[in-house]
Amino acid sequence: MQTPRILPLTALILACAPLVTQAATPSEPVVLKLAHSLPPMSAAHTRFIVPWCERIEVQSGGRMKCQIYPAMSLGGAPAQLLQQARDGIADITWTLPGWTPGRFPLSEVFELPFFTSDRESSSRALWDFVEHNAMSEFAGLKPIGTWVTGPYVFHFRDREVRNLDDFKGLKVRAPSRLGNKMLAALGATPVGMPVPQMPESLAKGVIGGALVPWEVVPPTKTHELTRFHAEAAGDRTMLAATMIFVMNRKKYDSLPDDLRKVIDDNSGRDTSAWIAAQFEPADTAAREMTVARGNAVYAITPEEMLKWQAATRSVTEEWTREVANGQQHYDAAAALVARYAKP
Template sequence: MQIHCRPLIACALLALPAAASAAEEVVLKVAHSLPPTSAAHTRFIVPWCDKIAAESGNRMKCQIYTAMSLGGTPPQLLQQARDGVSDITWTLPGWTPGRFPISEVFELPYFTADRAASSRALWDFAQADAASEFAGFKPIATWVTGPYVFHFRDKQVKSLEDIKGMKIRAPSRLGNKQLAALGAIPVGMPVPQMPESLSKGVIEGALVPWEVVPPTKTQELTRFHLEADTDRALLASTMVFVMNKKKYDSLPPELKKVIDDNSGRETSAWVSEQFAPADVAAREMTAARGNTVYALTPDEARRWQQASQVVTAEWIKEVKDGQRLYDAAKALVKKYSD
């Protein structure tokens, strides 16, 4: 039906609601579990949000909810994003055991190398072989942490015999298995629960990367810090930054493009690298307190690697097509490392 307007100003007024709707601001609820002082918040999430705001001409902005301020517990972050409680979340797949059984290969002991290279490899692997694990989500970035480090309360562990029977915080299902293979007693828990458990002696040590140390004050709760002096990380966790698929699908094409331009392999590598300075700063801060930062002897390190091999063998056996998936992921790590 054709509408005739007189005077012209009436037509202009009729067009206003449509114009306003087209330029309506989109606010994305972004949720994570750490405090606003954490490296994840300051070095990665805030800059990413600033970037999409700038590239969308401020038509798309983030409202960030730190430290589980939307409610729930860290293992529920993924489900909250799926259900639309949040629009975007940063979380660790290891907090939801069994939810990412294929991409979990990157959490095997002594598997990842340089963090940016391994993060590029994880993105490619997830797109090719683990896309089903992201059903209901628009993946923005997938990456690996820096190397995990053992942080011990009051005992300097120098051998497999020393760690036997110790209660150690583990980050994931495979972290649990690795600790058990080393003779320790794994205690699974998300990072926010770790400081109190260390303080009360519920656990005698914890496995976390260096960047987690300052926001959790781990340097004040532990005295000895064991690093793996190898070209492969003792252990690493995968991390994901994902968006509710329905929310993404609801965006107009030009805003989808902004999200797309800030997603993918290179975004994953960029995110992983934002944690590197925090690792260095945390290590220096810990050493400056007079805490002991050390590595195993080469012979002892080989013993730990050999003891951990059972974890890889079990993973390959229990996952369908495990050997092919392991080989594919390993080849990608090598490709990007080279």
């Protein structure tokens, strides 16, 4: 008479067992696919991407972490990183807006010649400018950081350039649309290309020089492919590129509130300035490495720089005419650069 009661109880226990097991199993952490274009030994990878990922993992209690895909190991070309983030192929990407001309017409103002000051201050200014004037450029994305590079430096294969006449007939790699225009205004022949394509072009003599910040030099072996390095004098950067660290908006929105807060706490003006600062030691180390190799590193004289500023003024004038409300946006960005600039 007891058997009928035992069988239902046994069946009930067996039926509940999967539920008990499921409740006891901790939820899997959210893994964010993070893609970028440079090798794992680059300053971008070691000094800001890995530390940022470690920070969100700690602050989320291990519930959120990154799976990093350096050197385009997730697939595609550097110029596709922006779209990879928008399409959700990657959850987060670090990229340069200059690789996708026309997609960031307003924030491009920070890439005008002789516009930015020190990198941390101008990165704070860029974040504020984007937040108040250019969020439409980030449709489908959650901005994490927006910053400017350190000063761009000329690196030449076999020609020492000290004045405008020395640029004639010289093909030089440029980082962006406005970089192309600046080089043309200086008298050089601009050749636009992403950084990963630059070393082979220098080695084969396709270009005679390249315009990149110092921190890019070691991972691309630019110091081994060039002999002369010209730095600009003055308190305004001759040229800087904007960089962005962005997250797919749907992925961000899908996170629970507390994990979104972790992302928010590691985004914004201060994060942008922090990221920019991480490249400065790499700039210093790369310059010292180049000098130790015996390459010629020299500064363009202040007198000559005034001529370069005059020659490139047309680039700024053209930008303000081309962009809707260009002068208004230029004035707003310039005011932010001046507000945050170090005394």
